[in-house]
Amino acid sequence: MKKLFFAFGLFVVSLAFGQMETVKFDRKLVYEQDTASSKDSKRSIRELGVLLEYYHSSSYGMLRIKPKKEDYPFTMGSYYVFFGKKTPFWTTIDAVDRTIAMNSLSVEDINSKVDLAKTNNKGKVGGVSCNYYDGVLSEEEKIIMEVCVDETSSYDNFSKVFSGNTKKGLILSMSIKEKGDKVTFNLAKNEPLNLSMTLDTQQIEKGFVEREKKAAAIETVAAGEEHDCSVIDASEEGYAVDPLLNVYSTNAYKNNGLDNVALFYQIVAFGDNEEDYKLGEGRKKTIALLKLNYKSILKNHLKTKHISKEEYKKLMKFFQEYVKEVEAFDPEKAPKIEDVTEVRALEPEEFEAEAREFPKYNSAYKTMHMEKKPNLALDDALRSENLKQAIPQFCSDIYGQVSVFENEELKKQLLHFMGQTCDLYLYPKVDNVYYDGTLDALRRSVLEIEKLRPSLSKKDLKNLRTLIENLD
Numbered sequence: 001m002k003k004l005f006f007a008f009g010l011f012v013v014s015l016a017f018g019q020m021e022t023v024k025f026d027r028k029l030v031y032e033q034d035t036a037s038s039k040d041s042k043r044s045i046r047e048l049g050v051l052l053e054y055y056h057s058s059s060y061g062m063l064r065i066k067p068k069k070e071d072y073p074f075t076m077g078s079y080y081v082f083f084g085k086k087t088p089f090w091t092t093i094d095a096v097d098r099t100i101a102m103n104s105l106s107v108e109d110i111n112s113k114v115d116l117a118k119t120n121n122k123g124k125v126g127g128v129s130c131n132y133y134d135g136v137l138s139e140e141e142k143i144i145m146e147v148c149v150d151e152t153s154s155y156d157n158f159s160k161v162f163s164g165n166t167k168k169g170l171i172l173s174m175s176i177k178e179k180g181d182k183v184t185f186n187l188a189k190n191e192p193l194n195l196s197m198t199l200d201t202q203q204i205e206k207g208f209v210e211r212e213k214k215a216a217a218i219e220t221v222a223a224g225e226e227h228d229c230s231v232i233d234a235s236e237e238g239y240a241v242d243p244l245l246n247v248y249s250t251n252a253y254k255n256n257g258l259d260n261v262a263l264f265y266q267i268v269a270f271g272d273n274e275e276d277y278k279l280g281e282g283r284k285k286t287i288a289l290l291k292l293n294y295k296s297i298l299k300n301h302l303k304t305k306h307i308s309k310e311e312y313k314k315l316m317k318f319f320q321e322y323v324k325e326v327e328a329f330d331p332e333k334a335p336k337i338e339d340v341t342e343v344r345a346l347e348p349e350e351f352e353a354e355a356r357e358f359p360k361y362n363s364a365y366k367t368m369h370m371e372k373k374p375n376l377a378l379d380d381a382l383r384s385e386n387l388k389q390a391i392p393q394f395c396s397d398i399y400g401q402v403s404v405f406e407n408e409e410l411k412k413q414l415l416h417f418m419g420q421t422c423d424l425y426l427y428p429k430v431d432n433v434y435y436d437g438t439l440d441a442l443r444r445s446v447l448e449i450e451k452l453r454p455s456l457s458k459k460d461l462k463n464l465r466t467l468i469e470n471l472d
Contacts, residue, residue, distance in 0.1 A: 021199040023100070027056040027155055030189035031174070036304050052185055054157055054171075055193065060084050061160040062100070064093070083160040084199075086208060094437050098197045098375075102207030104355050114145050114162055123148045125172035125186050133167075137176070148173040155190075243325045249373050252321035256314060263301065263315070267294045286328055294319040304435065305428075344403065365440035366447065372412055375439070376419045377433045390429060395422035404463050414464075416445035418471070 002391040031052040053064040069119045080091040082100060088101040121132040130148035137143040144283050153170035161171065175184040243250040247264065267290070296377075298319070302312040378395055381387040388396060398418040402411045420442040427433040456464070 012349065013300060020099075021201050022202060023057055023060050023199050025055040025057050025062070025179055025193050025195040025196050025197070026187070028191045028193040029054040029155075029157065029170075029187060031171075031185040031193070034173075034184040034186050037447065041455070054161075055195065056155055060199075061157050065160070084204075085165070087163065087210075088161075089204075089207065093197075094434055099200050101200045101203045108193055116145065116147060118164055118167075123173065124462040125448055126170060126188075130172045146173075146175040146177065147171055161422055184401060243322065243329055244283065247322065250322060250325050252318050255321065256318040257396060263297075263307070267297050267319070283331065287323075289321055290326065294323070313454040330389055365443045368440055370412070370441070370444060370448075374416050374419045376423055377430055378419055378422045381422075381426050381430060387426065387429060389421055391425040392472050394418065395425070398422070401467060405459055405460050407455075407460050410449065410456065410460060413445045413452070414449045414467070420445065421471075 001426065013289050026364045031054070033050075045145040051066040053066060055062040055064065063081040063083070065079040065081070080093060080100075081088050082091045082102075091104050093099070094101070113135040114137060116133040117136055119132045123130050123132060125148060128150055130150045132146060132148050134144060134146045137145050145192045147162070148171070149167070150167040150172050151167065151169040155170045158171050170187075170190075172187045173184060175182055212354070243252075247253055295316075298307070298312055298315055301307045302309065307315070376400075378391075381391070383394065386428070394401065395418070398415060401418070405411050407413065420438050422440070423433050423438045424435075427435055427438070453461070453464075
């Protein structure tokens, strides 16, 4: 009977953890831009202001795109790309339990499939010899990718980053050449790393399925979905008032206004090149993305309280009208403003139904892993004087304040308690605070501090009370 219960217990545990996979990164490879190689560039690409950090493991890889604070003072956090068994994808990382998941707003594949061919050219980076590979990124725009690879290295990121290449090796240098311009990143540091993270395989698999659905929807629109433009009158100067390129000329804007311009451009997600829309295909794909994006993005902003319920209603009404105008417009003709098709706005009860779709709460804070040193948004925020003055003063030196305590576990839990509290104050102001995870870590630290209280020395108890009373 004991064996039966033991086997059943193993089965339950396997169900719970079978959807997660531990990834152990063993090297951190830091790539820095070689500004000297770009000195003859014609355009302003000589200094991109980013560092590239590649986290290496035997089976996977992850690239961190890290903006330099001096170049991007208002950017908080980094951007991550994960290289796995399928195509690469943008990721989100839970700062508390270090879980890697697919970014829900990543609609299209990150295309790193480049047909790279080995050349006879050889080079040296940091005293290490390498062989050059090159390939064409864009025939039309004549963009060339050049990579120098150490094929003798025991570390491999070449076959992972440039999927489709079977040759393995360590990338020492990467360059992009375009019409006389050149940007080069060289390997500057190759450091040992002992970092374990959790891969949410179930969420990622669902993400790939969702991405395939979105790609299919875009293809359907591009393949032949046509819209009735019979109500639109012809004009020689019509392209200048295309609602896809000039939102301020639309009835949707005139009827509703547009208070959140930044959110609008995040949702529409297209560039400024008008040539992309004259031929038809680029325009249809952009409309398909617009229709897919606006509901989900607005809903997520409402759930995370980035926008209020009233703002949500107003933006939903705006986008419904805006999409109708975009679909009805023919780039070869000019619309008469009074002839734009009338659209139906959502009724109040429909908005309420949208707003009530919240995920089910799952209590996990009592079992979550707590690092000795918390991973905090606060650490980056302290570099900004503007952010420092917007949070409690104690946040400026949480490490110094715990140094007076004797109990090491108490020090650890107080760091979490103070650090997560500061992160909550930062939450509305920066974009790299995971709200639910921060709350869970805060609750766990309070629980652990209370468990420790009976065993603390008189000195620690006194200092604890003083600390709590003066957290401001």
